[in-house]
Amino acid sequence: MTVSVPPPTSRDVARLAGVSQTTVSYALTGKGTVSAKTREHVLKVAASIGYRPNLAARSMRTRRSGRLAVVTGVAIDNQIRMLTGAGEVASGAGYVMETHNVEGTAEDRTERVLELATGGQYEGILTFVPVLPVALGQGESEPPVVAATAFDDQMRSVGELADASLAEVFVSTLAAAGHRRFIHVGGPEQYASARARRDVYLASVVRLGVESLGVLSGEWHAETGRKAVLSLPEDAPPLVVVAASDVLALGVLRGAAERGWSVPGDLFVTGWDDAEFSSYTTPTLTTVDVDFREAGRRAMRELVATLHGEPLPEAAAPLHRVVWRESTGELGRG
Amino acid sequence: MTVSVPPPTSRDVARLAGVSQTTVSYALTGKGTVSAKTREHVLKVAASIGYRPNLAARSMRTRRSGRLAVVTGVAIDNQIRMLTGAGEVASGAGYVMETHNVEGTAEDRTERVLELATGGQYEGILTFVPVLPVALGQGESEPPVVAATAFDDQMRSVGELADASLAEVFVSTLAAAGHRRFIHVGGPEQYASARARRDVYLASVVRLGVESLGVLSGEWHAETGRKAVLSLPEDAPPLVVVAASDVLALGVLRGAAERGWSVPGDLFVTGWDDAEFSSYTTPTLTTVDVDFREAGRRAMRELVATLHGEPLPEAAAPLHRVVWRESTGELGRG
DNA sequence: CTGAAAGCGCTTACAG
DNA sequence: CTGAAAGCGCTTACAG
Numbered sequence: 001m002t003v004s005v006p007p008p009t010s011r012d013v014a015r016l017a018g019v020s021q022t023t024v025s026y027a028l029t030g031k032g033t034v035s036a037k038t039r040e041h042v043l044k045v046a047a048s049i050g051y052r053p054n055l056a057a058r059s060m061r062t063r064r065s066g067r068l069a070v071v072t073g074v075a076i077d078n079q080i081r082m083l084t085g086a087g088e089v090a091s092g093a094g095y096v097m098e099t100h101n102v103e104g105t106a107e108d109r110t111e112r113v114l115e116l117a118t119g120g121q122y123e124g125i126l127t128f129v130p131v132l133p134v135a136l137g138q139g140e141s142e143p144p145v146v147a148a149t150a151f152d153d154q155m156r157s158v159g160e161l162a163d164a165s166l167a168e169v170f171v172s173t174l175a176a177a178g179h180r181r182f183i184h185v186g187g188p189e190q191y192a193s194a195r196a197r198r199d200v201y202l203a204s205v206v207r208l209g210v211e212s213l214g215v216l217s218g219e220w221h222a223e224t225g226r227k228a229v230l231s232l233p234e235d236a237p238p239l240v241v242v243a244a245s246d247v248l249a250l251g252v253l254r255g256a257a258e259r260g261w262s263v264p265g266d267l268f269v270t271g272w273d274d275a276e277f278s279s280y281t282t283p284t285l286t287t288v289d290v291d292f293r294e295a296g297r298r299a300m301r302e303l304v305a306t307l308h309g310e311p312l313p314e315a316a317a318p319l320h321r322v323v324w325r326e327s328t329g330e331l332g333r334g
Numbered sequence: 335m336t337v338s339v340p341p342p343t344s345r346d347v348a349r350l351a352g353v354s355q356t357t358v359s360y361a362l363t364g365k366g367t368v369s370a371k372t373r374e375h376v377l378k379v380a381a382s383i384g385y386r387p388n389l390a391a392r393s394m395r396t397r398r399s400g401r402l403a404v405v406t407g408v409a410i411d412n413q414i415r416m417l418t419g420a421g422e423v424a425s426g427a428g429y430v431m432e433t434h435n436v437e438g439t440a441e442d443r444t445e446r447v448l449e450l451a452t453g454g455q456y457e458g459i460l461t462f463v464p465v466l467p468v469a470l471g472q473g474e475s476e477p478p479v480v481a482a483t484a485f486d487d488q489m490r491s492v493g494e495l496a497d498a499s500l501a502e503v504f505v506s507t508l509a510a511a512g513h514r515r516f517i518h519v520g521g522p523e524q525y526a527s528a529r530a531r532r533d534v535y536l537a538s539v540v541r542l543g544v545e546s547l548g549v550l551s552g553e554w555h556a557e558t559g560r561k562a563v564l565s566l567p568e569d570a571p572p573l574v575v576v577a578a579s580d581v582l583a584l585g586v587l588r589g590a591a592e593r594g595w596s597v598p599g600d601l602f603v604t605g606w607d608d609a610e611f612s613s614y615t616t617p618t619l620t621t622v623d624v625d626f627r628e629a630g631r632r633a634m635r636e637l638v639a640t641l642h643g644e645p646l647p648e649a650a651a652p653l654h655r656v657v658w659r660e661s662t663g664e665l666g667r668g
Numbered sequence: 669c670t671g672a673a674a675g676c677g678c679t680t681a682c683a684g
Numbered sequence: 685c686t687g688a689a690a691g692c693g694c695t696t697a698c699a700g
Contacts, residue, residue, distance in 0.1 A: 010677070021679090023685090025679055054452065054676090056454040056676095099433040118389075120693080280560070344695095355672095365696085367669055369670090387694070392693080393694090394678090394693085395675080395696085
């Protein structure tokens, strides 16, 4: 083991430069008044010993750290996209954003957020995961904690991100094109997004008076979609399969291939998410693009607005958009 | 705007409890000696006003924060997997891990790492992106900065993760099964991983004396694979396509479908990465599984070992593994 | 068992 | 233009 030497402090710089700590601080921060000559000398000495200010000490004194924390859960693709958007806004506003991944119960997460809020190192906190009300400043807390709850206890999408109204567009457009038989392949019951897509599907088939073979649900895994198709009766086609995700839809395509059913033709398939692979499968997948990145931007804008004492920005464009591709045939395209 | 009230300090607790700040500290940290009665009283008062210690102040005094920083680039899937592995090891060792995403030049990144290292809030720093040597403690620095450079300037895999030796297994196994004509669909030249896979491919076809139609490279996008297939002469099949990634291979499958070529049969395809979709395309994709998560674990183990003054752990199992699937036909399976 | 005092590394009125 | 001193919120020898 080598001996570890403590990093130099502003006091060290002062001693070596033959000036006071005050002067060092003034020279370095550009505040106060220092003669050009003194400042230059101090800067040179500081550089020569590799001095760098201890940010924790500085922020303890100034109560400004320029750092914001984002709390989220296990890193999955959707959350990454939100983080990217949040990061854009944070650095645009001059802040450094740090990410904390938390796990455990609501109590664990709340504890962690409180720790961050009172730890004295962040100017604001944005949480993507739900926490108990005690962690949410009632507007008077310092620093502010903004909850942009995009994911629930189990990191499942909730809120606007779980909006499923576009499922109705799939059903009504395809019904208008003459399709008469539908089925839904859904995600796990516990997911707000899975329930919402299923509910909108069910309401739509009833409203439009088309036949529904029902709902087949399972894990968010391609195997669920594949198994669903394999379980269909031989005379099921022609059939529209409204899947709750692109991964599920991918499994549906696979199941269709295994049964020798053509898509489009025997089956017509829709997904959800606009995954990277969805524009290159054969056939390409009709889906819904969900703008998680924009959702992240909006959340961070809210935190920054709170910090600046500005009014909260209004949400603008919708986060969802239908993308028509080959898996639903020509109808609805263009 | 509501008035923001500063959070209570240990001094506030002391005043309210009618004891000294010292006693508050002892009661809260469990250090020192306090009578059970006093401690209970202090704890009650602290809880009643919602007191929480300022962690920045504490760590400034104790020089222990229990926090580790990981520096990485734009969050992409591979890095997420490494972060997951690193996080497992960090919390297993009792640390809180925070993530910093940095962008910009080597100088920018180095600056950021130095800031983190000297900022006084982390006990150790692990960087997945390359930084200038000045940021890497020469063993005597405090806190330690460990470089587990998994990605280069442009967030491209390097080092062990860019190992491509298994590309040889694809070529030799398929050659042994009677295949005589090959082609490589590669990623961008600037990527160490793309160059490595291409080089191993080229060396393998020469060594085995099979025909190679050459190398077609482009962006890491499915379109590159699709275009490559569309550009082939009509009499190219039967042909083995060794693609440098699953996304590229997906494009190859798409291109084959557009030309009416069967896979396997006319084309035999291999990918790289074992993407989520690769086991559900038609045909499923033969590929290489790369264990980014384990790479993250190893990197964090190195940092923790450094902190504890323990010898660095030896790397064990290889990070790469071939997965044979339908796209290469029956040969090589099982 | 308890408390007064010093100090972690900074910044910032306030004097000179 | 420069410096001595106080203080941000904690912890920890050291006395009592």
